[in-house]
Amino acid sequence: MxxxxxxxxxxxxxxxxxxxxxxxxxxxxxxxxxxTSRARDGKPRVVATSTILANLTEEVGGDEIQVTGILKPGTDPHVYEPVPADSRVLEEANLILYNGYNLEPGIIKLMKASGGKARQLAVGEVVKPLQLDKGKGEVVPDPHVWGSAENAIAMVNAIRDALIELSPEDKEEFTQKALQLTKELKQLHSWTIQQIQTIPADKRKLVTTHDAFQYYGRAYGIAIAGTLIGISTEEQPSAQTVQRLVESIKKIGVPAIFAETTINPALIKTVAQEAGVTLAPRQLYSDSIGAKGSDGDSYIKMIEANTRTIVEALGGKYTPFQPNK
Incomplete structure (x- = not known):
């Protein structure tokens, strides 16, 4: 028993x-x-392809979301080749924000092929693009829409709406942060116009490594007088192209031309030497914000740094940007 x-x-x-x-x-x-759908702390996972989008998304999303940027500061989106880790990040995302207009072709191809169910939003495509002639009758949209702070406002609004759809309970937080950022971007826009106007009128001409500043030029009253290559850094300039740019620089009489942080400056240095002009001592941020701690480590600081570089190199008078919070 x-x-x-x-x-x-x-x-x-x-x-x-x-x-x-x-x-x-x-x-x-x-x-x-x-x-698999949210981060360990319960926050929605948001993936941004470019450093510019990652920064704007972090500003709007604050602590309510987890942002992962695929590209690192200084990386060229035009030629970036995705790695296996990028595929995993895209598959685990709740929302994917990319520029569009074929700025990041490698990432877009991977994103379209990934098995994730996240919403995919081409943030840059909320802006009506400039159409650029690549020659031989081929016209393409210019993807560098963030060159104008007004365009950045449209992008911020698109990011805000996407985040609200993703996490409706945080609507008020996203809305307030977007409003504050928009206020500062409007001030940045007005400040940049004023800064460029300090450059002598006959010197308001920009010569850069690649054609990434059309929106900036149109928004702020400075002509794009020449570029070494077109809108994509995949292009390889011929000897004839280099020589034509040298001759053009001599004719237009600019005091300086500009290198960019995401492109090897060797060839543009040669152009400057042959044309007998100065290569600006500071490089422009074109397709990426700067590394943390640099003078261009956010979108707003990037536009300010670029404006300072252009104004000082072309004979204007730079005054630091001081937004009213």
Whole structure:
């Protein structure tokens, strides 16, 4: 009798262990399932392709979201080749924000092929693009839409709306942060116009490595007088192209031309030497914000740094940007 009682007790204990183990496994499975859609802390996962988009998204999203940027500061989106880790990040995302207009062709191709179910938003394509002639009758949209702070406002609004759709409970937070950022961008826009106007009128001409400043030029009243290559850095300039640019620089009489942080400056240095002009001592941020701690490590600081570089090199008078918060 005692043996039967002990056997029953053992059986009851084993059954209890099985039930508890099942509950524990079920709980773990539930946590793992949630982690595939949200970060461990419960925040929505947002992936931004470019450093510019990542920065604007962080400003609007604040602490309510987890932002992962695929490109690092100084990386050229035109020629970037994705790595396996990029595929994993895209598959785990709740929302993917990319520039569009074929700025980041490698990432766009990977994104379209990924198995994730995240919404994909081409933030740059909320802006009506400039159409640039690549020659031989080929016209393409210019992807460098962020060159104008007014365009950046449209991008911020698109990011805000996408985040609200993703996390409706944080609508007020996203709305307030977007309003504050928009206020500062409007001030930046007006300040940049004023800064460029300090450059002598006959010197308001910009010569850069690649054709990334058309929106900036049109918004702020400075002509794009020449570029070494077109809108994509995949292009390789011929000797004839280099020589034509040298001759053009001599004719227009600009005091300086500009290199860019995402492109090897060797060839534009040669152009400057042959044309007998100065290569501006500071490089322009074109397709990426600067590394953390640099003078261009946010979108707003990037536009300010570029404006300072242009104004000082072309004979204007630079006054630091001081927004009213």
């Amino acid at each position: 005692r043996g039967i009682t002990q056997s029953k007790a053992r059986y009851s204990w084993q059954a209890l262990v099985v039930v508890l183990l099942g509950l524990w496994i079920g709980g773990c499975t539930k946590v793992d399932s949630n982690s």
